[in-house]
Amino acid sequence: MSPALPLLTAADGHGREARPLVVTGVPDLLDDLLRLAAAAGVTTTVATEPGALRRAWAAAPLVVVGMDRAEACIAAGLPLRPHVVLIGxxxxxGRVWSAGAxxxxxxxxxxxxxEPWLIDAFSDLDGLGLRGSVTIGVVAGRRGSGASxxxxxxxxxxxxxxxxxxxIDADxxxxxxxxxxxxLLPAAGDPPPGGTGQRPTNPFPPPDGAPPDPLGGGAAPSWPGLVARRGELAVVSWDLGVGPDVPVGPMATLLSTARSTSDLVVVDLPWQQDPAAALALxxxxxALVVLRADLASVMAAERVCAAAGRRCSDVRAVVRQRPSARLDPAMVSEMLGVPLA
Incomplete structure (x- = not known):
């Protein structure tokens, strides 16, 4: 029997934070990963029990997890972080893609x-930043609630x-x-009726406390110029040719790309979950569940909240209230058993 791998290995106790973290208990996979790291000229920290490695998990510039330890990392409640690679x-x-999400x-x-890609990733540690990304899902508690x-x-x-x-349109x-x-998106680049050349009002005024910033030069400022100053927005939808269900593999790849390139990811989820939507959730x-303040909507949203709660630990209600509604948002929240957003 081979000796058990130690919980944590490193050449010494200095500079551990700068090392990529390798999480696996499979000797052959560990040998391969150490070989690839050596080819990139870096030293790794090796872990076998992720529950004891919260500090190393958060501080490492890159984390490489073997499939043999993926479920243990999930069960340990390690926080989500950027620059995590799963070896399938x-x-x-399908379990690989589910664990990756x-x-x-x-x-x-x-x-x-x-292997060539991973060597490059080990070699480019200095270029990795730990910018966090937040993913928010939006789902209708009942059809036509305005989730999109x-x-x-x-x-x-x-x-x-x-x-x-x-x-991301996942519905x-x-x-x-x-x-x-x-x-909701104004035609910022369109001239006003009559072609007077008047500048349009800035549809995205600066946040409170920020100095006003006029739209850029030129007779008719364009939307790309505005985006460059206010951030970037990518919208991803699906070709109708893929059919009524979004493939799980492309969805997993898209979510990984979104987390690595975006500060905020918003997913428009379907009312009834398919495997890809469950993965996204x-x-x-x-997860925000959108519903109207009426009894029929609450009864439908109860099932949606229960399903969402099995995959997301933070489910909240967004209640659309009308003057004639007999239920106030606090009552709806109590009936659903989830807090208001």
Whole structure:
């Protein structure tokens, strides 16, 4: 029997924070990862029990996790962080993609095909930043509640506040985010009626306390110029040719890319979860359930909240209230058993 691997190994106790962290208990995989790290000229910290390594997990510039330890990392409640790579066994194994989403992996790779890529990743540690990313899911408690409109509003708010934002339409059966964008995104580059050349009002005024910033030069300022100053917004939808269900593999890749490139990720989720939507929900820090303040909507939203709570630890209600509504938001929150957003 081979001797057990130590919980933590390093050449010495100095400079541990600067080392990439390798989390695996499989000797052959560990040998491969150490070989690739040596080829990149770096020394790694090796872990076998992630529950005891919270400080190393948060401080390492890069974390490489073997599939054998993925579930243990998830069970240990390690915080989501950028620059996590999961080493999968087989690309057809759906458990790999599910674990990658739940652990917050930026990349899911398979060896030996990805060895050159991983060597490059080990070599480029100085270029890695620990910018955090927040993923928020928005789902309707009942059809027609306005979840897609709220998702668009959140994305545009992130844009206004200078965040790199990605809006993901994960509901191919719904009306999509395009109607919401059409209503809420002003045509900043269009000249006013009559062609007078008058400058349009800035649709995204600076946050409170910030000095006013006029739109850029030129007779008709364009939307790209405004985006460059206020942040960036990427909108991702799906070709109708893929069918009614979004493929799980592309969704996992998209979520990894979103986390590594965006400050804020907003996911418009379907009312009824398919496997890809369940995967996206598992990656969310917060899930917002949108509903109207009426009894029928509350009864439908109870099931949605229960389903969301099985995959996301922070589920909140967004209650749309009308003057004629008999239920106030606090009552709706109590009935659903989730806090108000």
């Amino acid at each position: 066994g087989h690309v057809e194994d 739940r652990i917050g992996a930026d990349h899911v790779i398979f060896l030996p095909e990805a 409109t709220l998702a668009v509003s959140l994305a545009l708010s992130g844009l206004r506040h200078g965040l790199h934002t990605m809006l 191919p059966r719904g009306s999509g985010v395009a109607p919401g964008l059409a209503r 598992s990656s969310c820090r917060t």
